[in-house]
Amino acid sequence: MSEQDLAAETTVARTHGDFDVVVVGAGFAGLYMLHRLRGLGFTAVVLEAGGGVGGTWYWNRYPGARCDVESMEYSYQFSQALQQEWEWSERYSAQPEILRYVNHVADRFDLRRDVRFNTRVRSATFDEAAGRWNVETEDGLQVTAAFCVMATGCLSSINTPDFKGLDTFKGPCYHTGGWPHEGVDFTGQRVGIIGTGSSAIQSIPIIANQAAHLHVFQRTPNYVVPARNAPLDPAVREEFKTHYPMLRQQAKQRRNGILYPPNEDSALEVDAAEREREFQARWERGGLAFLGSFSDLLLDEDANGAAAAFIREKIRQIVRDPAVAELLSPHSLFGCKRLCIDSGYFETFNRSNVTLVDVSTDAIDEITGEGVRVKDELHALDAIVLATGFDAMTGALNKIDIRGVGGQTLKEKWRGGPRMYLGLAAAGFPNLFTITGPGSPSVLTNMLPSIEQHVDWIAECLAHLRTRGKARIEPTAEAEDAWVEHVNWVAGHTLFPRANSWYVGANIPGKPRVFMPYIGFPAYQRKCEEVVRNGYEGFELS
Ligand code: NA7
Numbered sequence: 001m002s003e004q005d006l007a008a009e010t011t012v013a014r015t016h017g018d019f020d021v022v023v024v025g026a027g028f029a030g031l032y033m034l035h036r037l038r039g040l041g042f043t044a045v046v047l048e049a050g051g052g053v054g055g056t057w058y059w060n061r062y063p064g065a066r067c068d069v070e071s072m073e074y075s076y077q078f079s080q081a082l083q084q085e086w087e088w089s090e091r092y093s094a095q096p097e098i099l100r101y102v103n104h105v106a107d108r109f110d111l112r113r114d115v116r117f118n119t120r121v122r123s124a125t126f127d128e129a130a131g132r133w134n135v136e137t138e139d140g141l142q143v144t145a146a147f148c149v150m151a152t153g154c155l156s157s158i159n160t161p162d163f164k165g166l167d168t169f170k171g172p173c174y175h176t177g178g179w180p181h182e183g184v185d186f187t188g189q190r191v192g193i194i195g196t197g198s199s200a201i202q203s204i205p206i207i208a209n210q211a212a213h214l215h216v217f218q219r220t221p222n223y224v225v226p227a228r229n230a231p232l233d234p235a236v237r238e239e240f241k242t243h244y245p246m247l248r249q250q251a252k253q254r255r256n257g258i259l260y261p262p263n264e265d266s267a268l269e270v271d272a273a274e275r276e277r278e279f280q281a282r283w284e285r286g287g288l289a290f291l292g293s294f295s296d297l298l299l300d301e302d303a304n305g306a307a308a309a310f311i312r313e314k315i316r317q318i319v320r321d322p323a324v325a326e327l328l329s330p331h332s333l334f335g336c337k338r339l340c341i342d343s344g345y346f347e348t349f350n351r352s353n354v355t356l357v358d359v360s361t362d363a364i365d366e367i368t369g370e371g372v373r374v375k376d377e378l379h380a381l382d383a384i385v386l387a388t389g390f391d392a393m394t395g396a397l398n399k400i401d402i403r404g405v406g407g408q409t410l411k412e413k414w415r416g417g418p419r420m421y422l423g424l425a426a427a428g429f430p431n432l433f434t435i436t437g438p439g440s441p442s443v444l445t446n447m448l449p450s451i452e453q454h455v456d457w458i459a460e461c462l463a464h465l466r467t468r469g470k471a472r473i474e475p476t477a478e479a480e481d482a483w484v485e486h487v488n489w490v491a492g493h494t495l496f497p498r499a500n501s502w503y504v505g506a507n508i509p510g511k512p513r514v515f516m517p518y519i520g521f522p523a524y525q526r527k528c529e530e531v532v533r534n535g536y537e538g539f540e541l542s
Contacts, residue, residue: 013116019043021462022135022145024124024400026115027055028102029435029451030151032078035109036459045143046111046151047135049120053112054102055153057095061179062387063210064202065095068288068341069446071232072240073259074098076105077248078452084241091236092229092287092341116141123401124148126430131471133431146471149458150397150434154443157395159388159508161194164366173384176203186211189382192372194364196222198340200387204354205344207385213353215379217372219360220500221330223311224340228286248449257445257521260289267294267303279310291335298335298494308334318346327358336499338443355379392502393438393516394418404429417505417514421475421483421538422528424454430474433458438516439487443503445521457528461536470541479538491515 021037023030026048037044050058067074071088086101093101106112120138127134133148158177160166166173174184176199191211193200196218208214240247251259267275275294282290296303312329319325328346348354362375371381391398394414402410405428413419413428420426423440425433435454436442442450465473491497497504497515505511518524531537 013045013112013114018132019045019143019145021147021149022047022133022143023149023151024121024135025055025151025153025156026050026053026106026111026117027058027151027153027156028076028448029153029455030055030115030149031102031106031109031111032076032452032455033149033151033435033458034111034114035078036455037462038114040459040463042462044114045145046115047119047121047137047141047143048115048117051117052099052103053106053115054099055151056155057098057102059156059179060177060199061095061181061183062174062176062199062203062385063184063206064204064343065176065179065199066092066202066227066229066343067098068092068198068227068338069258069448070287071097072236073251073446074448075101076448076452077244080244082108083244088232088237090229091232092227121400123403124150124432125401125403126405126432128405131431147431147433147462150400150402150432150437152396152400152434154393154396154436154447155390157391157399159391159395160386161388162509163364166367168369169367169371169381169384170369171382171384173386175386175388176200177390184383186383188212190371190380191215191383191385192217192379192381193385193387194372195387195389196220197387197389198222198338199389200385201340201342201345203385203387205342205348208348208351208354211353213355215355215357215372215381216349217357217359217364217374218327219363220332221328222337222340223308223330223334224342224345225283225290225311226286227341227343228284229343251446252449252525253522255520255522256288256291257441257449258288260285260287260292262292262295264295266296266300267306268296268300270294275306276310279307283310283314287341288339291339298496301333301495304334304336304495315346318350320350324349324356327356333495333499336496337501337503389502389507391508391511392505393443394505394511395508397434397437402429402432404432415512417512418516419480419484421480422524422531423518424457424528425473425475425539427475427477427480430472433461439483439518441518441521441524444517444519450521453525453528457532460532464532464536465541468541472542473536473539475539483538487518488515490519494519 020042021044023033023046026046030046071093122138123136125134132144135143190213192215194217278293282293315329316325365373371379398411418438420439423437500506504513
């Protein structure tokens with residue numbers, strides 16, 4: 001289906017009148033939420049800012065955009081037929097293929113007719129007297145529903161740093177998280193890319209191949225392991241398809257919901273040769289499996305240091321110029337920012353048309369009409385790429401004026417950092433749910449099973465309320481406080497909170513430093529099940 005067809009379809013979704021549920025966002029989360037709600041006989045409408053389905057995969061069309069979770073796992077599992085019929089082509093899917101998959105799902109389950117595209121939500125207000133949510137969009141539409149589900153994504157609010165003079169630059173400036181649909185041809189151009197996170201690491205080798213010259217402005221180097229992407233081995237595909245239910249179950253028992261085998265040994269209890277062997281085996285295997293090399297990499301500083309040293313040595317082996325290799329070598333904690341997965345990233349710095357510009361001590365002073373100025377040097381450019389990330393986890397929610405009981409805004413409630421019960425609901429905001437909200441495992445996991453677990457929980461909760469004749473659900477302040485404390489307590493036993501990552505909001509100036517996701521997918525699922533078994537413990541139903 002083309003973009004035009006999609007846009008034409010936007011008028012089809014019924015938006016007048018009352019709904020049982022209004023869902024914000026038509027990415028993987030919002031689409032599956034709609035599917036479950038329909039199956040339970042609830043009326044629902046989905047409001048989506050983009051011109052099509054797919055969320056993250058709709059917006060992030062930068063060159064090289066690819067998932068870092070393997071294709072056979074980065075897919076829905078709610079439908080056996082769907083997971084049997086879809087054929088992934090590569091070990092890690094590229095953005096266009098994932099977008100095709102989401103579109104296929106939308107068609108297969110006839111979801112589009114309840115989605116209103118090109119519709120950005122401006123506010124959501126709880127009407128206490130009516131016990132309903134009033135949702136208003138930027139184009140003046142008003143929708144009311146008994147329940148509101150925010151499926152707004154964890155990495156959907158782009159971060160554009162406040163560079164002096166950014167708007168004076170004469171050439172085009174692109175953000176990786178809002179890439180033009182028609183693509184960009186950098187042939188013959190002098191391009192500057194700001195940032196060296198996952199998006200930059202994926203796009204740099206491809207842009208370098210095209211551009212006359214690429215300047216990479218790096219503030220902090222990252223730990224990167226090879227993806228070893230390849231056409232999907234038919235034997236692997238068959239293995240998954242034959243044993244999908246069992247493999248999905250196994251994955252749910254893993255800390256991050258991903259199937260790679262974890263090594264239960266401590267990195268410090270084996271000798272140096274064994275440590276090296278394990279790291280090397282994982283390096284050759286490729287991908288996030290490197291995180292599972294040893295059980296204590298994210299718990300113990302010395303174990304962590306061993307993994308860090310291994311990767312630094314790899315960088316020295318790959319990058320020919322020792323000064324560049326040193327600049328590319330991270331000295332922060334390993335794995336406490338999202339580990340990046342590459343295809344030829346470090347090799348790209350051996351090219352004569354690539355310059356690494358260190359902006360760690362001397363920040364970017366300004367952007368002029370001609371390029372980027374750092375200290376006294378102007379790097380003349382024809383185009384700029386901002387690979388500067390997102391206001392993660394809370395950004396998309398805080399952009400919407402969400403008002404609960406007594407007119408309190410969610411933004412105000414979260415002034416000191418996000419507070420939610422289970423990352424699903426917030427005290428003072430009855431009948432409002434978030435999918436993969438702060439305080440749930442979300443970004444530390446394979447997002448797809450995390451999304452499905454949340455959607456299933458919410459769907460079953462709504463069905464329960466209907467059966468019991470209850471109209472309102474809200475977590476108690478005590479349950480919320482205890483959960484926030486627990487999330488922090490668990491994180492405090494790991495190295496995670498010590499790193500300046502977007503997990504703690506360190507990338508956004510002024511954002512309160514709080515470790516936002518919950519560490520431990522299996523324990524989290526058990527907790528959610530226990531809450532239900534105990535009659536929605538921690539929630540007030542009325
Ligand atoms: P990231 O991982 O947040 O990376 C953003 C990059 O932009 C990172 O290198 C930042 O450096 C850099 N940055 C941000 N602001 C500035 C300024 N003001 N000056 C210089 N450099 C800056 O975002 P991505 O889009 O790459 O990846 C997001 C997630 O998507 C990723 O984790 C995967 O899960 C998929 P910093 O490290 O803050 O010094």
